[in-house]
Amino acid sequence: MRQRSLVPSRAVACAVLALAALAPAPLVAQSSLFGTRGLGIPGRAQSVRALGTGGSFGMFDGGSSENPAALSDITVLTATFTGMQNFRSSSAPSGSVSGRDTRFPQITVAGPVGRRPFSVGASYSTYTDRDFRVATTSEVQLRGVPITSSDTLTSRGGLNDLRLGVAWRGPSAWNVGAAFHLITGSARTELRRGFSDTTYSPVFQTAEISYAGVGVSVGVLHAMGPITFAAMARTDGDANVDRDSTRVSRVGLPASFGAGLRYDAGPRLDLAAQGIYRSWSAADAALIAGGGTGAQNTVDLAVGGEYTTDLRRPYRRPIRFGAHYTRLPFPVLAGERPSEFGVALGSGTRFLEPRSRREVAGLDVALEHVWRREGTGYRESAWLITFGVTIRP
Amino acid sequence: MRRSTSVVAAVVLLAGLAACQEKLEAPGECPGICPGDRSTVFDTVITASVGQDSTFGPTNVGGFVAAGQGNSLQLANGLNGVDARAVARFTARPESLVINDTSYAYTVDSVALGVTLLRRDPAATGLAIEIYRLSSAPTLDSTRTFAQVDADMVPANLIGVIPVPDTLTSGVLLKVYKGAALDSVAIPAADAGILAIGYRLTSTSATGARIGSAATGTAGPEFVSYLTLATSDTALLHQPPLPRIVAYNGFVSSVTTVPDSTTITVGGIPSSRALLRFDIPPHIRDSSTIIRATLELTPLAATSGLPGDSVALDVRTVLADLGAKSPRLSDPATRVITALLTLGSMDTVRADVTSLATLWQPPNHLPPALFLALQPEGSSFTQAVYGSTRQGVAPRLRLTYVLPYPFETP
Helix, strand or coil: CCCCECCHHHHHHHHHHHHHHHCCCCCCCCCCHHHCCCCCEECCCCCHHHHHCCCCCHHHCCCCCCCHHHHHHCCCCEEEEEEEEEEEEEEECCEEEEEEEEEEEEEEEEEECCCCCEEEEEEEEEEEECCEEEEEEEEEEECCEEEEEEEEEEEEEEEEEEEEEEEEECHHHEEEEEEEEEEEEEEEEEEEEEECCCCCCCEEEEEEEEEEEEEEEEEEEEEECCEEEEEEEEECCEEEEEECCEEEEEEECCEEEEEEEEEECCCCEEEEEEEEEECHHHHHHHHHHCCCCCCCCEEEEEEEEEECCCCCCCCCCCEEEEEEEEECCCCCCCCCCCEEEEEEEEEEEEEECCCCCCEEEEEEEEEEEEEEEECCCEEEEEEEEEEEEEECC | CHHHHHHHHHHHHHHHHHHCCCECEEECCCCCCCHHHHCCEEEEEEEECCCCCEEECCCCCCCCCCCCCCCEEEEEEEECCEEEEEEEEECCCCCEEEECCEEEEEEEEEEEEEEEEEEECCCCCCCEEEEEECCCHHHCCCCCCHHHHHHHCCHHHEEEEEECCCCCCCEEEEEEEEHHHHHHHCCCHHHCCCCEEEEEEECCCCEEEEEECHHHCCCCCEEEEEEEECCCCHHHCCCCCEECCEEEEEEEECCCCCCCCCCEEEECCCCEEEEEEECCCHHHHHHCEEEEEEEEECECCCCCCCCCCCCEEEEEEECCCCHHHCCECCCCCCCCEEEECCCCCCCCEEEECHHHHHHHCCCCCCCCEEEEEEECCCCCCCEEEECCCCCCCCCEEEEEEECCCCCCCC
């Protein structure tokens, strides 16, 4: 059978085309009903490959940003671009709406340091997403007269995580890594209020809320025969919150601890599971002080696997599958416990340079269906189509 | 290879097309995800700064618009116990006309004297405007007193009467003189061609009227002569009318009202204006969104005036607080607030000044002051008197506002 391959120039052209097509979209993840509170809905700093496994390969995957030790997996210069299309349906006691958006949740560039046992990488991924628009009508008493108020709150943006990491491929299959995280980003927000009595002028308020913080993370990978163990720890300290360049508060960001196991179940099948605990309650006090609904600690759990369909060409259309369950940190209503459950399916392919058989580009896709809920009133289901372009020039 | 390329390009293009569409809506719920929950509307009443609400009028700054400088002239026949006479002096009518460097004598065929009725009491009947020749025509100006004018209004000086039809509420009223009647409007040689006349309103009951003033450029008193040149040149036989423009017009009243400086008084002759200053709390002035601002004034006396007349309170903000000389913002489309006054009413007067109050906020930062006047100014029979901080009935500003939304902690 003739080998499918793609010359580098065409791979680059495709990547550029993808970038150009998605350029207008900001670097954030999907918008959500559950991103309206606190700092938004947390992003998943994972590659398309990891997302296809429900996130279970996140701490083992060099294209993801969860574990700096996974950078050791990168042995050639690699750049990945990830785009996500989100189709969702959200419902609240007042009714349901459908929405869609396209975003860039992850960009990574990583590669080895010469012939040394080090790899370095930089990634830009979603930390939290504050993309939403909420419209309500309510009745207010103005000068003793009931007036209908139509309110629309819009936010675009969120927090991003710029990671600079290094990993060391140590002896005895021990890989360790460390990373510095710059947490930055802004949300352009606006409020519009109109009143049924037109003697009251409409309200239009805008603000740009920007965030700045730093964090560090460390991680380890260790292979023991068919089992690979991963662990990570991360702390993000506090983030400064500025409103139109004026410091308004500091909000605590979580410390994170995670561990995972990957099992090589045979030549065709890899299985993995991982869990990450995040102490989002660090943000609770600041959010409640500002009148918000607070924040809660979360646990992310994921299981999944990758099935190789063609052993001669394992890079060709593997089947990825998985599921994840996570608590969401920012409840819509104070005291509630929002959560998310999702199942995923994914695949991909790689393109080789014809003569050297070297991998020069890749294309991955993941399809996820997630369900989010809080109490009995708030529901959301979404289809997330994530595609990634990998270039290895 | 080509097939792979095509598939990749198709996927990317589809993704790109999808990226152009965005729908961020999430369902709102009150209470819960409710923007209005966190965007509270506040309502407060701010009284004028004590001692900083001032009336500027004839007693302290000489007044603003004098008789004749407004858009109309007053005629009153006992209205609210006041008599008012209008006067006009026209530019001199020459003894000859110069046409193409040649001076021609002429004879007057006819003369038209007229006024434009602007307002009257529609319920009053039997109105007529008497026209009198005034003495010392060349010297008629604002120094002429009511007594002097009234002294000239004797039958010997009466040169015409223009009846006002009961159905006429506004329009031009003319008196035309021909033939022997021309003698009554002949201009004595001593007056050097200058005609000065006075107008008096008569009626079956006490009433008043406003007629047009030349000060605003239109609708002033008219004096037009129709001539025939003393020449055999048939080309010059038909001459256009010879109008004389108003050199001065004004009116005099039997009663002079002096405003009480401890009240907020607007209107009158010469007109008074009032400056109200408010101390707006910084959190409202600097960062709130004012959605409604209402000025409230408490009348100290029923607003008097000519029945049927339309009089409004004129409210503006100022570019700088320089007291009586504060320059007022005068963009009529958005920055001049008018509140129609109801004659005879003692109800609180309210004016929506939202568009002015927002100018006190960033980025304009204009002084939080309101300059009050009356429209039409220097013309109407109305003088409105309101309570002040000195009277213990302070002007009030009712502000409805929204503080900045806590975007940082949604």
